[in-house]
Amino acid sequence: xxxxxxxxxxxxxxxxxxxxxxxxxxxxxxxxxxxxxxxxxxxxxxxxxxxxxxxxxxxxxxxxxxxxxxxxxxxxxxxxxxxxxxxxxxxxxxxxxxxxxxxxxxxxxxxxxxxxxxxxxxxxxxxxxxxxxxxxxxxxxxxxxxxxxxxxxxxxxxxxxxxxxxxxxxxxxxxxxxxxxxxxxxxxxxxxxxxxxxxxxxxxxxxxxxxxxxxxxxxxxxxxxxxxxxxxxxxxxxxxxxxxxxxxxxxxxxxxxxxxxxxxxxxxxxxxxxxxxxxxxxxxxxxxxxxxxxxxxxxxxxxxxxxxxxxxxxxxxxxxxxxxxxxxxxxxxxxxxxxxxxxxxxxxxxxxxxxxxxxxxxxxxxxxxxxxxxxxxxxxxxxxxxxxxxxxxxxxxxxxxxxxxxxxxxxxxxxxxxxxxxxxxxxxxxxxxxxxxxxxxxxxxxxxxxxxxxxxxxxxxxxxxxxxxxxxxxxxxxxxxxxxxxxxxxxxxxx
Numbered sequence: 001x002x003x004x005x006x007x008x009x010x011x012x013x014x015x016x017x018x019x020x021x022x023x024x025x026x027x028x029x030x031x032x033x034x035x036x037x038x039x040x041x042x043x044x045x046x047x048x049x050x051x052x053x054x055x056x057x058x059x060x061x062x063x064x065x066x067x068x069x070x071x072x073x074x075x076x077x078x079x080x081x082x083x084x085x086x087x088x089x090x091x092x093x094x095x096x097x098x099x100x101x102x103x104x105x106x107x108x109x110x111x112x113x114x115x116x117x118x119x120x121x122x123x124x125x126x127x128x129x130x131x132x133x134x135x136x137x138x139x140x141x142x143x144x145x146x147x148x149x150x151x152x153x154x155x156x157x158x159x160x161x162x163x164x165x166x167x168x169x170x171x172x173x174x175x176x177x178x179x180x181x182x183x184x185x186x187x188x189x190x191x192x193x194x195x196x197x198x199x200x201x202x203x204x205x206x207x208x209x210x211x212x213x214x215x216x217x218x219x220x221x222x223x224x225x226x227x228x229x230x231x232x233x234x235x236x237x238x239x240x241x242x243x244x245x246x247x248x249x250x251x252x253x254x255x256x257x258x259x260x261x262x263x264x265x266x267x268x269x270x271x272x273x274x275x276x277x278x279x280x281x282x283x284x285x286x287x288x289x290x291x292x293x294x295x296x297x298x299x300x301x302x303x304x305x306x307x308x309x310x311x312x313x314x315x316x317x318x319x320x321x322x323x324x325x326x327x328x329x330x331x332x333x334x335x336x337x338x339x340x341x342x343x344x345x346x347x348x349x350x351x352x353x354x355x356x357x358x359x360x361x362x363x364x365x366x367x368x369x370x371x372x373x374x375x376x377x378x379x380x381x382x383x384x385x386x387x388x389x390x391x392x393x394x395x396x397x398x399x400x401x402x403x404x405x406x407x408x409x410x411x412x413x414x415x416x417x418x419x420x421x422x423x424x425x426x427x428x429x430x431x432x433x434x435x436x437x438x439x440x441x442x443x444x445x446x447x448x449x450x451x452x453x454x455x456x457x458x459x460x461x462x463x464x465x466x467x468x469x470x471x472x473x474x475x476x477x478x479x480x481x482x483x484x485x486x487x488x489x490x491x492x493x494x495x
Contacts, residue, residue, distance in 0.1 A: 033106065036103060036106060036110075036118060037188070039099055039102070039103045040121075040122065040187055040191060041190045041191075043096050043099050043103065043125060044125065044191070044193060045192065045257040046091075046092075046095040046096050046099075047128065047129055047246075047344070048257075048260075048261060048342040049262075050095060050257030050261070051257075051261075052259075052264035054088070054090075055087070055261040055262065055264075057085070057087050058136075059261075059428065060266075062085055062427075062457070062460070063427030064430075066456055067427065067430045068280055068313060068442055069277055069424050069427070070276065070280075071275060071278065071310070071313045071315070080444075080445065080448050080452045080457055082461045082486055085486075086460075086461075086464065088133065088136055088428075089137060089463050089466070092133055093133075093146070097133075098146040098148070099146075100122060100125060100126045101145065101146030101150065102149070107119040113184075114183065114184050117181075118185050118187060120175040120178035120198075120205075121179070121201050123171050123175040124171075124172065124175050124204060124208065127172055127175075127205075130142060130164065131168060132428055134161050134164050135428060135490075136428060137460055137461075138161050138488070138490030139158045139164075139490070139491075140164070140477075141159070142159040142164045143156075143157070143167075156470070158474065160480060160491065161490050161491040165212060169209060169213070169227055172208055172209045172212075175201075175205050176202050176209070179198045179199075179201050179205060180202055184198070192246050192247070193246065193344075200242055202235065203237050204237070204242070206232075206236045207236040207349075209231035210228055210232065210354075211345065213225075213227035213231060214228065214356065214436065215492045217436065218436065218494045218495050219494050225357075225361050228353075228357045228361070228363060229361075232363055237345075240348075240381060240382045243343060243347055243382060244344040244345045245341045245346075246341060246342050248263075248339050248340065248342065250338045259338040259339070260338060260339065260341070260342055262340070262425055264338065275310070275311035276296050276310045276311065276327065277313065278311055278312040278313065279313065279442065280310060280421075280424070282310060283421065284421065285308065285309075288400065288403060290305075290397075291379075291380060291392065293305045294328065294383050294386075294390055294392065295424060296308045296328050297328035313445045314445055329386055343382075343426060344426075345429075346379070346422065346423075347382065348375050348379035348382060349375075349429070350375075351371050351372075351374040351375035351378055352371070352375040352422065354375075355368050355411070356411075356415050358371055359411045368408065368411055368415075369406045372406050372411075372414065372415055372418070373406065375415070375418060375419075377397050378422075379418065379421065380396070381394075413439050416433065416438075416439035419433050419437070419439075420440055435458060435495060438495050442456060452486050453487060455487055457487060458488065458490070459487075459488055460486075461488075462484055
């Protein structure tokens with residue numbers, strides 16, 4: 001099990017001055033450069049979301065409700081509204097973006113024998129960061145982002161999402177090739193995802209490549225197939241041992257970044273504010289899904305399958321203390337709380353993408369059902385990583401697949417509905433794949449008639465701070481993207 005690395009204070013060594021006071025304008029208590037390992041730890045801690053209040057608004061209130069994993073957080077008035085969707089943008093550019101750009105520059109200039117491999121890892125981490133931001137907002141600062149200190153670029157331009165995707169895919173291809181060469185990394189335990197294991201980073205690079213390829217399927221199918229083929233041939237995740245996740249600490253007093261931000265959201269809101277969606281619950285209960293008893297509990301902590309039911313998206317008792325179920329696995333009445341892991345990409349997701357690639361293009365051996373079954377199996381078994389006795393047995397998984405067999409004529413529907421269940425907790429990934437695939441079919445809340453033209457949102461609008469501080473580039477981005485509303489379609493969202 002991966003253990004989180006608590007960031008330590010930097011030990012500063014003072015140099016001697018032979019001829020008195022020199023460089024009086026330099027603060028001798030601050031280091032001129034941090035160790036790359038320290039930077040990577042900081043970046044990885046903040047990639048999942050370091051401010052739980054910010055995470056509450058952009059992930060829990062907006063995205064997890066948009067995809068109907070949740071339907072009650074006592075913030076009914078915010079559902080589908082544009083306010084507070086800026087948090088992801090502002091937090092990530094302030095923390096991860098500027099630091100990952102700086103880390104790459106430091107490693108490019110390094111003469112360390114591990115610098116080339118370390119740089120490849122940093123590049124994959126950068127793609128993870130930027131892919132999450134562009135999938136939320138569309139066109140974003142990319143080629144000039146994070147270069148205020150290095151190059152004096154205070155007002156970065158917004159690159160087209162199509163150009164961003166082209167560069168991210170090329171970056172992953174190059175990084176995966178470097179990581180295949182057998183070089184060593186110096187990161188070790190400072191690397192919170194894979195502890196410097198280059199083989200796992202290579203698989204992650206190719207798995208991210210597959211994710212980006214599948215995003216493109218409706219806008220550039222030929223390109224999507226070509227990149228999916230490269231990813232699969234390069235070697236993607238092959239088991240739950242390859243999952244990309246951060247293991248957090250069990251510290252109730254930590255508001256971030258050392259605790260799982262999703263858990264902190266749920267436990268800080270209390271049992272009256274966090275409810276499972278009826279849409280999500282009905283899907284699982286109709287199929288006798290054993291994940292119900294893992295993910296959910298009643299208000300008194302009972303995880304009995306028979307007692308669970310969901311909160312309707314238009315239930316008039318939203319936001320009140322009632323008997324609707326809580327989120328068990330991330331807190332609420334459950335026993336798994338602050339040290340819950342955060343998953344950036346799972347093996348289950350990869351198997352479902354392989355199933356779709358097999359269905360569309362005959363890739364990955366062409367056996368759609370085998371990949372689908374492997375995805376369901378992985379999606380249920382990986383929940384054991386939450387610890388505290390969580391375990392869905394192989395018998396339960398076998399029984400589920402027997403009772404809910406794969407239907408070839410419904411392949412894309414079944415694959416992406418299971419992807420929806422498997423990504424519970426990762427609202428951004430669920431939201432992105434729902435937009436791309438169209439599954440599951442969701443009905444918007446009544447409030448959509450008033451705030452979003454009767455539709456479920458398709459993106460997060462740009463922050464007001466950007467419009468104030470970087471107005472010319474934001475205006476150009478809005479024009480090239482065709483608007484800046486909840487319903488503005490980004491480049492790959494043409495489903």
